[in-house]
Amino acid sequence: MSKRPTIADVARRAGVSKGSVSFALNGRPGLAQATVDKILAAADELGWRPSNRARSLSVSKAFALGLVITRDPAVLSSDPFFPAFIAGVESVLSTRGQALVLQVVMAGESEQDGYRRLARDGRVDGVFLSDLRHDDPRIDLLVELGLPAVTLNRPDGESPFPAVILDDRPGTRAVVEHLIELGHTRIAQVAGPPAFVHATARTTAFVETLAAAGLEPLTETGDFTAAGGIEATRRLLALPKPPTAIFYANDRMAIAGLGAAQASGLTVPDDLSIAGFDDSELAEYVHPGLTTVRADPFAFGEAAALTLNQLVDGAADVPDTELPPAQLIVRGSTASPAV
Amino acid sequence: MSKRPTIADVARRAGVSKGSVSFALNGRPGLAQATVDKILAAADELGWRPSNRARSLSVSKAFALGLVITRDPAVLSSDPFFPAFIAGVESVLSTRGQALVLQVVMAGESEQDGYRRLARDGRVDGVFLSDLRHDDPRIDLLVELGLPAVTLNRPDGESPFPAVILDDRPGTRAVVEHLIELGHTRIAQVAGPPAFVHATARTTAFVETLAAAGLEPLTETGDFTAAGGIEATRRLLALPKPPTAIFYANDRMAIAGLGAAQASGLTVPDDLSIAGFDDSELAEYVHPGLTTVRADPFAFGEAAALTLNQLVDGAADVPDTELPPAQLIVRGSTASPAV
Numbered sequence: 001m002s003k004r005p006t007i008a009d010v011a012r013r014a015g016v017s018k019g020s021v022s023f024a025l026n027g028r029p030g031l032a033q034a035t036v037d038k039i040l041a042a043a044d045e046l047g048w049r050p051s052n053r054a055r056s057l058s059v060s061k062a063f064a065l066g067l068v069i070t071r072d073p074a075v076l077s078s079d080p081f082f083p084a085f086i087a088g089v090e091s092v093l094s095t096r097g098q099a100l101v102l103q104v105v106m107a108g109e110s111e112q113d114g115y116r117r118l119a120r121d122g123r124v125d126g127v128f129l130s131d132l133r134h135d136d137p138r139i140d141l142l143v144e145l146g147l148p149a150v151t152l153n154r155p156d157g158e159s160p161f162p163a164v165i166l167d168d169r170p171g172t173r174a175v176v177e178h179l180i181e182l183g184h185t186r187i188a189q190v191a192g193p194p195a196f197v198h199a200t201a202r203t204t205a206f207v208e209t210l211a212a213a214g215l216e217p218l219t220e221t222g223d224f225t226a227a228g229g230i231e232a233t234r235r236l237l238a239l240p241k242p243p244t245a246i247f248y249a250n251d252r253m254a255i256a257g258l259g260a261a262q263a264s265g266l267t268v269p270d271d272l273s274i275a276g277f278d279d280s281e282l283a284e285y286v287h288p289g290l291t292t293v294r295a296d297p298f299a300f301g302e303a304a305a306l307t308l309n310q311l312v313d314g315a316a317d318v319p320d321t322e323l324p325p326a327q328l329i330v331r332g333s334t335a336s337p338a339v
Numbered sequence: 340m341s342k343r344p345t346i347a348d349v350a351r352r353a354g355v356s357k358g359s360v361s362f363a364l365n366g367r368p369g370l371a372q373a374t375v376d377k378i379l380a381a382a383d384e385l386g387w388r389p390s391n392r393a394r395s396l397s398v399s400k401a402f403a404l405g406l407v408i409t410r411d412p413a414v415l416s417s418d419p420f421f422p423a424f425i426a427g428v429e430s431v432l433s434t435r436g437q438a439l440v441l442q443v444v445m446a447g448e449s450e451q452d453g454y455r456r457l458a459r460d461g462r463v464d465g466v467f468l469s470d471l472r473h474d475d476p477r478i479d480l481l482v483e484l485g486l487p488a489v490t491l492n493r494p495d496g497e498s499p500f501p502a503v504i505l506d507d508r509p510g511t512r513a514v515v516e517h518l519i520e521l522g523h524t525r526i527a528q529v530a531g532p533p534a535f536v537h538a539t540a541r542t543t544a545f546v547e548t549l550a551a552a553g554l555e556p557l558t559e560t561g562d563f564t565a566a567g568g569i570e571a572t573r574r575l576l577a578l579p580k581p582p583t584a585i586f587y588a589n590d591r592m593a594i595a596g597l598g599a600a601q602a603s604g605l606t607v608p609d610d611l612s613i614a615g616f617d618d619s620e621l622a623e624y625v626h627p628g629l630t631t632v633r634a635d636p637f638a639f640g641e642a643a644a645l646t647l648n649q650l651v652d653g654a655a656d657v658p659d660t661e662l663p664p665a666q667l668i669v670r671g672s673t674a675s676p677a678v
Binding site for chain 1: 401402403412413414415416417419421422423425426427429430432433434436439440442443444452456565566568569594595597599601602620621623624625626627628
């Protein structure tokens with residue numbers, strides 16, 4: 001039962017991160033030569049060698065990529081991001097005969113087991129890392145498991161994996177500036193849950209853009225569902241001085257808010273301007289058409305799959321991919337406030 | 340290179356279907372004893388034995404179930420059925436640590452290869468069979484591959500697999516009867532693509548219900564997308580005698596049609612009644628709320644996963660599951676026609 005040295009042991013001995021060890025042992029560029037030398041020396045001293053599984057992975061392919069989602073399974077139908085992202089991934093995989101292995105981990109269960117299960121017996125050739133969190137522990141886990149990965153956006157810690165980046169903030173700034181230019185001064189947002197990096201990014205861009213114009217932000221937090229959007233809208237409209245414009249962190253809440261405003265007798269955009277985020281299919285077709293921000297999760301999935309497949313195919317140095325940032329789409333649901 | 344006898348060879352010799360052979364060789368009930376005897380005799384004479392893969396499947400589990408979708412990958416984001424169905428499946432799988440292997444096969448490619456890939460190396464323990472077609476060739480293929488399966492609704496040919504059944508027709512009849520009771524006589528439908536069994540079922544129920552009331556059906560065919568719903572709506576409203584009520588085969592087309600009618604200056608429901616199918620999340624929240632039919636694809640996925648897992652767990656005789664039929668949900672988008 002003598003324990004084989006792991007990447008963590010090598011990292012400890014060399015005094016570097018596990019990510020750096022993975023870089024060095026896989027011959028990927030980006031580290032100082034002195035660091036590489038130190039790591040290789042530590043690996044030699046410990047007698048480190050790649051695990052059988054890692055080696056078998058490099059010769060035999062599973063023809064499948066993995067996605068672990070740590071949310072309520074219902075999010076797959078209530079949040080338009082994942083279906084569109086998965087559709088984009090499949091648009092690449094279907095041309096290569098690859099499958100997508102989808103592992104949903106319930107809140108409170110071990111997410112790490114989800115990745116271990118995917119790694120077990122080499123059932124996937126690589127994984128997508130979504131819903132990044134602060135100092136995400138999954139980076140080290142995947143290095144340890146020897147699984148190629150691509151991250152959706154760049155993690156805030158060190159990561160040996162290429163990232164596919166889609167910046168929500170320019171589009172958020174553009175929609176808020178659009179409302180300010182129309183003459184609105186009481187602008188509210190219905191934000192998404194603050195646990196998600198992407199929800200926080202939109203909120204920060206909203207608050208900063210208003211502050212730059214000398215305006216006070218008015219924020220209600222929603223949960224990305226239609227019902228949550230309705231409730232937040234009702235609370236905002238019941239204020240002594242209700243907003244004249246509301247920006248919602250996704251289209252689903254915005255379309256529900258549009259219906260709630262109309263049901264309460266308001267005319268959109270004359271009495272209230274409404275803007276969303278996603279440019280989901282129905283945004284163009286509700287009446288009035290929804291001003292929104294187009295983030296294109298389908299293209300995100302497509303780019304992530306192309307990037308991950310470069311790694312799986314053995315490319316030595318796969319760069320980050322920067323997608324065009326989310327952009328403002330102006331339709332009929334926003335106009336100057338009544339005077 | 341002597342070829343081993345297959346289930347098809349046994350079926351041919353015994354003069355029965357491959358499904359019956361599968362039933363008999365797996366000791367499942369439901370066949371006459373004389374038929375079982377004939378099949379076992381034929382298998383003996385041919386020296387038939389289960390393949391290695393089939394045997395290894397019975398002892399080692401992949402802890403994954405498979406779904407092959409033969410449609411444009413974009414359907415995963417444009418059609419609410421699959422995300423909700425998959426969410427329901429995952430609500431069961433996530434409690435057992437199972438993964439879902441999703442294989443999208445592009446139109447024109449070999450769908451059978453999709454199933455063979457899933458069966459290869461026992462990477463799934465069973466599969467869901469969706470989008471059933473007339474005399475579906477996948478039934479025999481799965482029998483041949485030795486893969487447990489559950490069908491979504493009952494195929495029209497012979498099948499050894501349990502089915503999960505959700506009947507769209509009672510809900511469709513109910514919505515059409517609701518429009519007739521309101522006093523409408525010019526009732527149109529925007530149908531889904533006729534290639535799908537479920538789209539045809541809704542169309543047939545629509546036409547028959549109108550015929551029973553002595554009314555002529557008016558049909559435009561859509562493609563389940565919002566854009567297709569808009570186009571079909573415009574064609575219907577441009578008729579010399581336009582309909583006073585439109586039933587859409589999904590909510591997405593209905594919500595888009597609602598927007599198109601409102602954009603053309605019509606008031607819903609005073610000038611035009613609109614009804615959908617799905618009861619998707621936004622149906623309740625658009626203004627006016629959408630009268631629709633609730634089919635509950637989440638519950639469909641849940642029931643299908645529970646049924647398939649019974650087979651995977653080795654249950655001898657898994658019965659069909661009949662879900663509550665789709666039902667009418669009346670909201671503000673339907674009313675009596677103006678006189």
